[in-house]
Amino acid sequence: MADSGILIDVPLDWRRNLAALWLAELTAILGFSFAFPFLPLFLHQELHIPAGPQLSFWTGITGGATGLALAFTAPLWGRLADRYGRKPMLVRAMVGGGISVGLMGLAQSALQLTVLRGIQGASSGTVAAATALVATETPAPHLAWALGILSSAISLGSAVGLAANVVGLRAIFLGGGVLLLLATIPVLFVVRESPRRVVRAAVPRTMDVLRTAAPGTIGALAVLIAAQGLQQTSYAAAQALVVLRLLQLTGATDAKPLTGITFAVAGIATALASVTYSRLLRRTSYRAVITIGAVLMGLALFGSGLSRNPALVITAFVIGSFFSGALIPAFGAMIGLEAPAVVQATVFGFSSSSISLGFGLGPLLGGFIASATGVQVGLITAGVLALMQAALVGIASREPLQRLA
Numbered sequence: 001m002a003d004s005g006i007l008i009d010v011p012l013d014w015r016r017n018l019a020a021l022w023l024a025e026l027t028a029i030l031g032f033s034f035a036f037p038f039l040p041l042f043l044h045q046e047l048h049i050p051a052g053p054q055l056s057f058w059t060g061i062t063g064g065a066t067g068l069a070l071a072f073t074a075p076l077w078g079r080l081a082d083r084y085g086r087k088p089m090l091v092r093a094m095v096g097g098g099i100s101v102g103l104m105g106l107a108q109s110a111l112q113l114t115v116l117r118g119i120q121g122a123s124s125g126t127v128a129a130a131t132a133l134v135a136t137e138t139p140a141p142h143l144a145w146a147l148g149i150l151s152s153a154i155s156l157g158s159a160v161g162l163a164a165n166v167v168g169l170r171a172i173f174l175g176g177g178v179l180l181l182l183a184t185i186p187v188l189f190v191v192r193e194s195p196r197r198v199v200r201a202a203v204p205r206t207m208d209v210l211r212t213a214a215p216g217t218i219g220a221l222a223v224l225i226a227a228q229g230l231q232q233t234s235y236a237a238a239q240a241l242v243v244l245r246l247l248q249l250t251g252a253t254d255a256k257p258l259t260g261i262t263f264a265v266a267g268i269a270t271a272l273a274s275v276t277y278s279r280l281l282r283r284t285s286y287r288a289v290i291t292i293g294a295v296l297m298g299l300a301l302f303g304s305g306l307s308r309n310p311a312l313v314i315t316a317f318v319i320g321s322f323f324s325g326a327l328i329p330a331f332g333a334m335i336g337l338e339a340p341a342v343v344q345a346t347v348f349g350f351s352s353s354s355i356s357l358g359f360g361l362g363p364l365l366g367g368f369i370a371s372a373t374g375v376q377v378g379l380i381t382a383g384v385l386a387l388m389q390a391a392l393v394g395i396a397s398r399e400p401l402q403r404l405a
Helices: 014-033 036-046 053-084 086-104 110-123 126-137 140-157 161-165 169-182 184-189 206-211 217-250 252-280 286-306 310-338 341-373 375-396
Strands: 007-009 196-198
Touching (some): 014 086, 014 126, 014 169, 014 184, 036 053, 036 110, 036 169, 036 252, 053 086, 053 110, 053 126, 053 217, 053 341, 086 110, 086 126, 086 184, 126 140, 126 310, 126 341, 140 252, 169 184, 206 217, 217 252, 217 310, 217 341, 252 286, 252 310, 286 310, 286 375, 341 375
Antiparallel strands (some): 007 196
16 A cells, blocks of 8 residues: 555544543642642742742742743644654653652752753643543544543642642652652553554644645634633733732741642632533533633632732632633633644644643743732733633634534
8 A cells, every 4th residue: 555644543442541541630730739839838938039029030930931841842742642642642741740840849949940840841741642632532522521521630630739738848749740650550551542554654744734624724723722822821820929919918827728728629610610611512602611711710810819808819719710620621622623633633732832831921921020010910910811812712713613513
């Protein structure tokens, strides 16, 4: 047979894959989440960065390093996933993340912590790899639901901040690294990719495939990927700044348990939205879900910035997290329905790059604004970014041509 560069897929049990990936991502994000919410407290208490503009600055730098590094490497990992398989890339991301997160527990300076955060970003990317696996193996009528289930694992993994109240801050990083390594077990022994017969020709160029797809595919994907970046920039900025706001209002002693409670409840709220948002799609559209959800998320972040009571700050942030939880799988489903299967992992790589850029720019932007004008202004800015995302999707996006059955 002549070489054609085409991958021939034989479907496997996508539900079994989804269950294993749910467990793996829950464990992996649990490992990552041991670290991220407590970066400001780690810098303040363990690395002795004084509260105020200096702490805001280093919170932005360390918080942004991971996302910025991943933004540059995600397209490469996506391309390699299309060529060599999604599963190997997921295992690679978990091992790279586990080693780098574990080493953060040994950091002795803010600079060392920043470098390790950058290494984490360059070597990880579990969400994009798992999303590409689910999108490739799941039938289109079930894609929105499956990505919602996967997103719920990511959200629930973030809802474990209470662990910091039991163990020390350094032990959190070491434990997180161990959990990431353990997350490889269900991937290695349960997850399967459809058998592929790969002929000698290389994977087609991504742009060549997209140009021959349905009219408007390139523009539709570009809008979605840009909107994803805005969404993550907004939420990542708020995640970092809400901890600083609690530190301002309550002091270091009370901020630690309150941070744990805040991120635990926010993670549960995000997970709840992830598994229920698909019901709205039976009565409305992806565009409506994302546009309305982004507006409500922005208003909630305004509330978090304007509140002067810790309980109101937490409540507003949790509400914003709920709406963010609906946006994440909705974006993933729209991209999965728009992207041709042969370059799907590459497209998700660029999607991950945009998300990672937001994950990096959010804390960086929020930290700079907070250090210059105050934490409250930073949270309000995060809300403005969410409204910008709503405007972009509402005006420039389209409903996927391949809809739910």
